[in-house]
Amino acid sequence: MKKGGKLIVFSAPSGSGKTTIVQYLLQQEDLNLDFSVSATSRDPRGDEVHGEDYYFISLKDFKQHIKNGDFLEWEEVYRDNFYGTLKSEVERIWAQGKNVIFDIDVVGGLRIKKKYPEQTLAVFVKPPSIDELKIRLKKRKTESDERINMRIAKASVELATAPQFDYIIENNNLKKALQESHDLVADFLQKKTPSEASE
Numbered sequence: 001m002k003k004g005g006k007l008i009v010f011s012a013p014s015g016s017g018k019t020t021i022v023q024y025l026l027q028q029e030d031l032n033l034d035f036s037v038s039a040t041s042r043d044p045r046g047d048e049v050h051g052e053d054y055y056f057i058s059l060k061d062f063k064q065h066i067k068n069g070d071f072l073e074w075e076e077v078y079r080d081n082f083y084g085t086l087k088s089e090v091e092r093i094w095a096q097g098k099n100v101i102f103d104i105d106v107v108g109g110l111r112i113k114k115k116y117p118e119q120t121l122a123v124f125v126k127p128p129s130i131d132e133l134k135i136r137l138k139k140r141k142t143e144s145d146e147r148i149n150m151r152i153a154k155a156s157v158e159l160a161t162a163p164q165f166d167y168i169i170e171n172n173n174l175k176k177a178l179q180e181s182h183d184l185v186a187d188f189l190q191k192k193t194p195s196e197a198s199e
């Protein structure tokens with residue numbers, strides 16, 4: 001893949017509020033961001049739209065893309081639920097002269113950071129507590145108890161990876177978390193990467 005703009009990764013256990021933060025950042029014109037739409041083999045939830053929230057594709061097609069080497073990273077986040085970033089998606093955004101923002105799981109987030117260490121800002125959004133996470137997921141009312149419990153079990157493992165990220169944002173107070181996220185991203189976008197600085 002060609003070298004392009006910058007990559008902003010927001011990762012967190014599901015229910016910690018990272019999607020709200022990412023949506024807020026996308027509305028900030030000064031940041032010049034565009035959302036990396038992931039491909040997934042899971043079914044759409046609620047009013048999710050194909051091509052906006054995800055590219056919803058069959059498990060068979062997903063596996064074919066893996067074989068073709070089309071993914072920048074991919075992950076079986078939950079059993080039979082595959083998620084991945086298509087290289088073509090990042091190239092599409094860079095071609096528009098924009099920076100890419102990702103809302104992806106911790107493994108995928110850290111994988112992108114490892115592939116593009118200088119160009120990537122990796123942020124972990126930390127929920128106040130596992131109990132609070134449970135309450136938020138139940139309020140969402142989009143999934144069965146079994147699915148919610150699966151997400152909670154995964155959240156504990158994900159929390160342990162937080163120190164590997166560039167920054168941890170504690171989402172106790174949403175307004176503060178939004179401001180902090182904006183400032184962090186704006187600061188990172190302004191800075192030259194070490195290789196840009198030496199050009």
Ligand code: 5GP
Nearest residue numbers: 014038074075077083084085103104105108
């Ligand atoms: P959800 O089913 O709630 O939309 O997403 C489940 C998890 O998969 C979330 O943690 C979400 O961030 C993650 N995810 C979404 N897209 C990608 C992707 O492209 N790659 C990886 N590794 N994880 C993703």
